[in-house]
Amino acid sequence: MSSINDVAKLAGVSTATVSRVLNDTGQCSPRTQQKVIAAVKELNYQPNILARSLAKASSDNVGLMVNSYRGSFFAALVSQLQESFENQNKFLLTCRASSSRESELQAISRLKSMSCAALVLHSRALTDEDLLQLAEDKVHFALIDRFVPGLEDRCVTFKHRKSARLAVEHLYKKGHRKIACLSGTMERHSARERYAGYAEAVEEFELEDIHIGYGHYNQDGGYKAAEKLFSRRSDVTAIFTCSEQMCVGAYEYFHHAGLRVPDDISVVSIDSVDVCQILSPKVTTVTFPIEDMAIETQELVCRMMDGKPAIKPAVFTPNIKIFHSVKTL
């Protein structure tokens, strides 16, 4: 690897001049500019980002912490974040924690020691106090899908409640009146909000509240919840599943039980669109604009890094994608 010194020698100028040409800082004659650029090409010179960061006392690195890579949500998130930051000449360093407070703190330490100028956190385990402390320490960071009072300007969030409401409303408009909600435990904020949205719609449309909670929003939970539901009652015409994995589990149960979607049972799910395209018939789904959200996050973070005043980020609203899992009654 050739260094700035090699370029300087070959071009017959000083390293300072090379740096100026490359970073477009300060004036310089067209002729020397040419020489430098020629030398750079000839040596196939790549600036050492480490040294640059060290010298500038600030890097172009942005750290991302997540607790999983699995599922289309993370694939879309990581993919779009990386692309957006690269468009701003930032480099995204990704670090995976394992859903415990300690591992999340460690991941953040690690990212900070890589001179990340800012962090993007999809934190599950850190407490509100941890995050407030981090803000206190003047660390630039944004939170994804988490709301912390006092950190409103850093939270990129979803309207979980509205998404559930949208799902139930769709079923209602299609003539359904016995609509069950399949969910998991209520530990996470998003889970509580989704249920609240269901409850809200139930009240507004004067429906019966049929809520089945089971497990952790995964495939098995969906299967068991559906099984539990239909062992109790047969008058339900539609279900709303609170996660895509639960939807998969419910479909699995229906296949086992010989129930046909949508003829025997209508389904609306929530979450990313991928899984719901895989199932047959494809599932009508309430989704969030993950890509838009990633772009907004990048803008938010870049604003913080530039020292610009914080603007409360948008709260992202869900869209409903209509497929073939709902029967009109």
Next chain:
Amino acid sequence: MSSINDVAKLAGVSTATVSRVLNDTGQCSPRTQQKVIAAVKELNYQPNILARSLAKASSDNVGLMVNSYRGSFFAALVSQLQESFENQNKFLLTCRASSSRESELQAISRLKSMSCAALVLHSRALTDEDLLQLAEDKVHFALIDRFVPGLEDRCVTFKHRKSARLAVEHLYKKGHRKIACLSGTMERHSARERYAGYAEAVEEFELEDIHIGYGHYNQDGGYKAAEKLFSRRSDVTAIFTCSEQMCVGAYEYFHHAGLRVPDDISVVSIDSVDVCQILSPKVTTVTFPIEDMAIETQELVCRMMDGKPAIKPAVFTPNIKIFHSVKTL
């Protein structure tokens, strides 16, 4: 962020001593050791990894280049690689290219400029010559799922041919004699190998070669291929799909056409297990041990970084996971 200077001052020693204590290089009295460690704790000192890498002229960074994050293959790969390298105190930097030679070259440049001591490449677009040149340039790197003559010691590969053979053999043993192969274009090596494995089995078991190629191994290709197949003939009792996405598409077609798996048609697929657990009935699938492969890759790369002699990495063999998509005739 406090620096090594702050620690040295607080501990009343020189920076050299602090460095020695922290890196456990050279001797030092227990007392000064105590003082240094106390100072480190008090200041919550984190060594600046950039500066360290710069000083050592070698970093603990390993670069990973992929062309996609989507799909369970990449989720498992990235996840396991990151964990394995972290266990070795290496940090994995991930960079996404976009399936063109230029973008792959650019991604590699980027990773090199981050002082990556080694690279892990899942390259689709680089030529064999590009990769040979990279080796010529003394870059440490490993290739995933790609075989380049002359770089045998760096290639972590799969037995694609055997995986297809295994799928067909399973169907044969279950009594099937009319077995169709659904694939996409034959550009990629893995695609050719999988078809070759099918052809091999066809010959051995004296079956009819019923091959339908359509599109690019994606869901739509699977749908169209299945449609094409059944518009031509009705005597086929089983299909072998060359990718999980094609399998999804085939299932979609069967649902549309009113064909039941496995009663009307048996299915065996290839690839990661995730998608095939989502479909109902779950699909009997030939999979590769992605986690093992990631661990082997990490070991291979670390060996190279330590200057140890290269050992030809294992070629990973497929496993068949039996589910409910095959009928015994």
Next chain:
DNA sequence: TTGTATGCGTTATCAT
């Protein structure tokens, strides 16, 4: 055992 001094590759300040 410990400290001094130098270099890693870059940027930035100050001269010229």
Next chain:
DNA sequence: ATGATAACGCATACAA
């Protein structure tokens, strides 16, 4: 417009 030169934070060869 350009060139010395001093940082940036750390590791290390060499002295002491």
